[in-house]
Amino acid sequence: METIIIVAAIIIILLIVIILVWWIAAQNKFRTTQVKIDEASSGIDIALTKRYDTLTKMLDITKSYAQHESELIGSTVQMRSMSSMQERKNFNDSINEAIGRINAVAEQYPILLSSQAYKQLQVAAYDVEEHLQAARRAYNANVSIYNQMLVMFPKSIVANSMGLTPKEFFEAESAKRNDVKML
């Protein structure tokens, strides 16, 4: 009888240890994913800041050809603090719109369009845009993994105990979503 009790006690202790180890591992997994999300999120912020800088430089160059239009476009986009993904998305949308308007203005001034400085800025804008896309994909991939873990049993128990909530995705620009809309 005593042996049975000892064996049962050992099994229970082992089970508790296994659950404890699993619990800690699950918590660490959540924390690691959160760090990755934060890293990807800062990647988005860096890319957005670079986009804004490039936009400012483009506006400066355009100013010498079309001062009024340049100032008008510049007034629509201002650097702001971004706490949510929706704010980041809105900021990015406004930069997109401004770049589109600058290109439209540049079309009217062939000298500006063919200038080396403007071309270099276009290259820079293209490169920053690609970095932003990479940061967005990385962020969304991490958020997807994180959100899946939150709802999957038994990890959902750990998530609830840690008070974790689903993260917001960084949505593609509405113009780009329309590009792939099926008719």
Next chain:
Amino acid sequence: MAYIYNRQQSDNDPYNEVNINARKAAERNAPPEAFFYNTGNPFLGFMRFLRRIPVAKKQVDPQRLMADLREIANTKKTNMFTRMFGVIIVIFAACILSAFNGGIAVLAASIAIVIIFFKTKTSKTTHGYTVNDYKAYVIEQSIAPFVDEIVYEPNFGIPYSVVKDLNVVRMGNRYSTEDLVTGKYRNVYFAQADMRIEYKSDDSTIIYFRGKWIAVKYPKGFSGTVTAVDRDYMNRIRKAKGLEYVSMENESFNSLFAVESSSQHLAYYLLTPQLMERIMYIKQYARGQVVVCFKNGYLHIGINNYQNTFEPDYNKLDLYSDIEKFRNEFNLVRGIIEILDIDKSVYNQ
């Protein structure tokens, strides 16, 4: 510097077939960066240790070329027949001689067989064309309409130290590479070559890699390393130092390839969704294992499918079939460059 190798001119060695071993030793000891030129086609640096400048293009008459190739094919068949006949005669003579002195008979037979195998008929062809001329002509005809600055070097390939530096494939103790084709497609420089990496021990030979290696100059600037290695490829180097595992958003790609990178952002920047699809297509099309590595401004793709780029089929010589075959094979390189979308991007302005 130890890796500098003196070139010498040699009119009788158009494809640099003399002193290959000395040249290869110099190549092996050179640092990887020594093989990429900063201006023009960077891959011409692969031939930095060439004993002479790249071979000038020959004017080729296709009919005469094919006539010479048929001669070469016939010579090969004759050589094979002569060897077999010679070996039978030697064995027969050795059997008779062994009745008088067994030791001398075995020694004489061994020497005779070695001579038979190494003494092959190497007479020149009627019009002076070689198999390498044939290959050069096939390559020129296949890709010249859309590739600029084509260079073909039959005895060159991707240098050992360049592949070793990527740290994705186990290097074994035997390395050979040949049939280098380099040029410019849509303003992007590329190189491709056949490659074979083995580990040879006393009693066995293990092939680590055998197939095609493609390198593309990547016009976008990046610093760091990204590797995507086929999970089916057993001879890969796992978890290279300084790299972290990255999970991509494409689940199919993740199940087929293990991605490691200096940073997650770099992996997502370089491995675009289109490129991932293309890599999976290459794996399916080439029926082998695929190794991808971005490093030092270059994209490297290795296809381990145990196939050589092309060798003429001596039993059934067909120039137009070979041209079509090489053009189809080159479509892999075209597809990669097109999918990278770097040719028409603003980077080349």
